[in-house]
Amino acid sequence: MGKLTVLDHPLIKHKLSIIRDKNTGTNEFRKVVTEISQLMCYEVCRDLELETYEIETPIEKTVGYKLAGKKMGLVPILRAGLGMVDGMLSLIPSAKVGHIGMYRDEESLKPVPYYAKLPSDVEDRKIFVLDPMLATGGSAIDAISELKKQGCQDIRLINIVAAPEGVKAVQDAHPDVAIYVAALDKGLNEDAYIIPGLGDAGDRLFGTK
Numbered sequence: 508m509g510k511l512t513v514l515d516h517p518l519i520k521h522k523l524s525i526i527r528d529k530n531t532g533t534n535e536f537r538k539v540v541t542e543i544s545q546l547m548c549y550e551v552c553r554d555l556e557l558e559t560y561e562i563e564t565p566i567e568k569t570v571g572y573k574l575a576g577k578k579m580g581l582v583p584i585l586r587a588g589l590g591m592v593d594g595m596l597s598l599i600p601s602a603k604v605g606h607i608g609m610y611r612d613e614e615s616l617k618p619v620p621y622y623a624k625l626p627s628d629v630e631d632r633k634i635f636v637l638d639p640m641l642a643t644g645g646s647a648i649d650a651i652s653e654l655k656k657q658g659c660q661d662i663r664l665i666n667i668v669a670a671p672e673g674v675k676a677v678q679d680a681h682p683d684v685a686i687y688v689a690a691l692d693k694g695l696n697e698d699a700y701i702i703p704g705l706g707d708a709g710d711r712l713f714g715t716k
């Protein structure tokens with residue numbers, strides 16, 4: 508089963524409370540999502556491989572470290588996943604960025620795909636799928652399936668707020684994918700919105716509705 512890691516660092520909890528607040532406006536919401544994404548990136552990258560090389564400080568030679576292993580790829584699920592890209596790129600600027608467009612049909616609650624553009628060497632990259640919300644899990648499951656169809660084998664899912672139902676659905680569908688969340692909430696309401704959640708992440712990020 509894909510491992511679930513809840514990144515409940517005090518700074519993340521503090522910032523998450525700001526974006527949960529219905530009185531937080533678009534400008535601040537976007538800024539704080541970027542900050543949370545940065546903090547999550549730091550933790551999600553904790554186990555990345557390093558290689559050593561020799562460097563010379565002004566005093567003497569010593570061992571330097573650089574990231575080794577697979578190159579990285581970020582894949583936000585449009586629209587709301589876009590809000591997490593800048594924070595991630597600020598720490599891993601050499602990552603390439605692919606996009607998967609998907610919206611959840613309001614009646615069926617099933618994801619409807621409308622766009623996919625991925626780096627040409629996506630199958631050779633370590634992929635971080637980005638979406639602030641993991642509700643029923645349908646969007647994440649389909650996005651990961653599309654990445655696997657393109658040959659990706661090393662995929663992590665990064666969500667800010669998740670419902671237990673979505674976590675379980677992703678773990679059942681893609682047991683090889685590790686999931687990182689900032690908060691695991693109570694569940695879903697009758698419209699499949701996360702409770703307490705933060706509302707509609709895309710609308711809050713982009714000021715729509």
Ligand code: PRP
Binds near residue numbers: 616708
């Ligand atoms: C939201 C969210 C996820 C999806 C989660 O996107 O950003 O992609 O819903 O729900 P699920 O786990 O039940 O699939 P939405 O469909 O609202 O599209 P948007 O980002 O374009 O607003």
Ligand code: URA
Binds near residue numbers: 587700701707709
């Ligand atoms: N999509 C959102 O943006 N918010 C939710 O709570 C569920 C799905």
